[in-house]
Amino acid sequence: MSARHLYSLEAEELNYGFLAVKAKAVLSKSLNDEALTDSDHEVLQNAAKFLSNISEGARLVETKELHGHKSDDRLAALSVALDPLSGLQSISEDEDIADFIGQLSAELGTVSTRQASHSPESKDKLKLAADIFGGIYNYLNSSLSEKHRVLTNSFDG
Amino acid sequence: MAAFSEISYLKRRNQTLILGLRKRFDEIYSSDFPTSTPSLIIDLIRDILVELSNQVESSSDEDYLILVSRLVQSFGGFLEFVDNAHTDQTPRALVQILEDILGTIDPNSNLLAWPQAKYNYSILDILPVLKRMTENAFNKSTHDQIFHKYPDALKLISFPRTERDNILLHSVFGHEIGHPIADDFLAIYELDPGFQRGLKTASLNVEKDLQAKISKLSGLSLVQFRKDIVDGLIKIFKRGMQELISDSVSAMIFGPSAMFALYDIFIADDLDAIPMAPEFYPPSRMRLRIVNEILTGSGYIAALKKLDKNQLPQGVYDSNTELLKQLEAIINVTDDKGELNKSPFIREAYNWIEAVLPEAIEFAKKEIEKVACSVSLVKEEVPELLTRLNLGLPPNEIGVFPETQVANWRSAILAGWLYRNAAQKIVNGHLVDMSIKDIETIHTLVLRAVEYIILSNDYAEHLKNKGG
Numbered sequence: 001m002s003a004r005h006l007y008s009l010e011a012e013e014l015n016y017g018f019l020a021v022k023a024k025a026v027l028s029k030s031l032n033d034e035a036l037t038d039s040d041h042e043v044l045q046n047a048a049k050f051l052s053n054i055s056e057g058a059r060l061v062e063t064k065e066l067h068g069h070k071s072d073d074r075l076a077a078l079s080v081a082l083d084p085l086s087g088l089q090s091i092s093e094d095e096d097i098a099d100f101i102g103q104l105s106a107e108l109g110t111v112s113t114r115q116a117s118h119s120p121e122s123k124d125k126l127k128l129a130a131d132i133f134g135g136i137y138n139y140l141n142s143s144l145s146e147k148h149r150v151l152t153n154s155f156d157g
Numbered sequence: 158m159a160a161f162s163e164i165s166y167l168k169r170r171n172q173t174l175i176l177g178l179r180k181r182f183d184e185i186y187s188s189d190f191p192t193s194t195p196s197l198i199i200d201l202i203r204d205i206l207v208e209l210s211n212q213v214e215s216s217s218d219e220d221y222l223i224l225v226s227r228l229v230q231s232f233g234g235f236l237e238f239v240d241n242a243h244t245d246q247t248p249r250a251l252v253q254i255l256e257d258i259l260g261t262i263d264p265n266s267n268l269l270a271w272p273q274a275k276y277n278y279s280i281l282d283i284l285p286v287l288k289r290m291t292e293n294a295f296n297k298s299t300h301d302q303i304f305h306k307y308p309d310a311l312k313l314i315s316f317p318r319t320e321r322d323n324i325l326l327h328s329v330f331g332h333e334i335g336h337p338i339a340d341d342f343l344a345i346y347e348l349d350p351g352f353q354r355g356l357k358t359a360s361l362n363v364e365k366d367l368q369a370k371i372s373k374l375s376g377l378s379l380v381q382f383r384k385d386i387v388d389g390l391i392k393i394f395k396r397g398m399q400e401l402i403s404d405s406v407s408a409m410i411f412g413p414s415a416m417f418a419l420y421d422i423f424i425a426d427d428l429d430a431i432p433m434a435p436e437f438y439p440p441s442r443m444r445l446r447i448v449n450e451i452l453t454g455s456g457y458i459a460a461l462k463k464l465d466k467n468q469l470p471q472g473v474y475d476s477n478t479e480l481l482k483q484l485e486a487i488i489n490v491t492d493d494k495g496e497l498n499k500s501p502f503i504r505e506a507y508n509w510i511e512a513v514l515p516e517a518i519e520f521a522k523k524e525i526e527k528v529a530c531s532v533s534l535v536k537e538e539v540p541e542l543l544t545r546l547n548l549g550l551p552p553n554e555i556g557v558f559p560e561t562q563v564a565n566w567r568s569a570i571l572a573g574w575l576y577r578n579a580a581q582k583i584v585n586g587h588l589v590d591m592s593i594k595d596i597e598t599i600h601t602l603v604l605r606a607v608e609y610i611i612l613s614n615d616y617a618e619h620l621k622n623k624g625g
């Protein structure tokens with residue numbers, strides 16, 4: 001009769017936290033034109049999928065259409081991204097968030113197949129994606145820190 | 158070489174944490190557990206910790222190292238699952254009941270029962286949690302390599318340690334076993350067009366109620382507001398369904414014992430409290446009503462009322478008839494329904510639940526068919542088992558030696574409830590109130606009976622398989 005969600009919530013935060021840390025690091029490598037490893041490409045694919053989930057999550061809450069897919073991943077991705085996104089200057093108040101994040105996801109998807117250096121427009125998008133992942137890491141790390149307070153003033157933690 | 162490096166410090170700190178946690182799990186490993194699941198969980202966590210140690214060694218990313226320390230701290234919380242899962246703290250009968258049920262409906266799952274200090278029953282499949290926690294900490298091939306050795310499910314079922322020896326209350330295990338069944342139903346239903354229709358109707362109705370606020374929002378604030386509506390509705394809907402399906406499963410597996418256990422748990426509750434974050438439990442009155450509907454529909458309530466008063470120990474029939482009347486009076490009040498209408502979120506989510514719940518209960522019925530309680534036990538076994546309890550004997554068999562027959566453990570628990578509900582016994586020809594010691598004795602006798610019944614059944618199965 002249970003508190004199952006506490007463990008599941010923490011698992012989500014750690015899962016997205018590790019993804020954000022790794023995505024930020026790989027994007028930084030890519031922006032510096034460093035060669036990417038197989039493992040880096042795997043991270044980029046996961047990061048693109050995560051951004052795509054945020055985009056689809058934003059569309060879902062607007063249209064209430066699920067298109068035969070489960071809502072969990074899309075709503076979870078949107079939930080962890082909204083706070084960090086609101087801190088970004090480059091997103092205007094009337095921006096269509098679903099389109100905006102959808103474009104970043106597509107850009108990440110093409111990085112792994114690109115041979116030449118990034119175009120200036122592509123670099124801007126990748127920098128923005130790196131900022132978003134940085135913001136998500138900070139947000140999740142704060143939340144996890146709150147859950148794991150070591151010095152508390154009561155037995156409840 | 159720098160005199161101090163924060164990265165090196167973090168690495169050493171993480172390695173110390175990992176080593177400390179490994180040692181704590183090692184200390185528990187050799188305990189006497191009723192099943193092999195605790196050892197499996199410890200093996201898996203040890204495997205993850207070994208790989209984390211490798212990653213810490215090769216990483217120089219400060220943020221990654223910080224998250225590893227958070228992950229190891231989280232794993233530390235899992236110590237409590239296995240710490241008291243040994244036989245000194247977890248009676249074998251509890252695990253035997255759970256294995257008897259789960260082994261039939263979900264043979265691939267592994268089970269661990271543990272007493273927790275918190276007054277709470279719960280179930281958690283730890284495997285998906287561990288997988289999710291570490292999914293992005295490792296690359297895919299390393300992650301797959303760790304998990305492929307382990308079974309499909311590692312289910313942890315906890316019970317309040319205070320009630321460890323109260324086998325009657327553990328009828329609530331039926332509810333916990335219902336949770337995975339509820340999750341299976343919801344996983345299928347979420348892909349059904351009916352889910353989208355339900356969500357859309359509920360969301361648009363809530364948005365209509367909140368139109369004044371919505372018209373002032375745009376961009377990210379509007380997305381956030383709508384996300385809260387959709388997310389909130391799905392949460393309230395799913396949590397309500399999970400609890401109500403699980404309650405129904407409990408009644409299907411344990412029969413009237415499930416209702417007596419819920420009454421015991423809810424007696425101190427505000428029966429009409431509306432679902433509240435973060436757990437969004439349905440009102441207790443609604444839960445009792447649904448369990449009662451299942452029991453009435455299956456004939457249990459009628460069977461209890463039809464018991465021959467003269468065949469039962471004195472006081473048992475009258476007390477239980479009064480208790481059933483009290484329960485009827487509780488469920489006939491509909492204040493809970495009125496309360497649900499006070500919030501647009503709760504109202505819409507519960508309209509949605511009302512439309513889908515009958516289909517979910519039918520689904521659950523099929524899933525637990527092989528372990529369902531049978532109404533015939535009430536008449537065929539319970540009266541004799543009550544007589545045994547009245548004589549101070551474990552309610553494990555019916556008949557007279559040598560023509561005895563092992564009873565069903567569900568009947569033993571139900572007899573225990575009926576006898577305890579009466580809370581009266583004959584002393585020197587007079588009916589007197591039972592002492593608390595007498596009630597403890599009922600728990601002990603029923604616990605022994607359940608252990609005996611399940612061992613007898615296992616032995617009979619063993620002989621059958623041997624061709625004996």
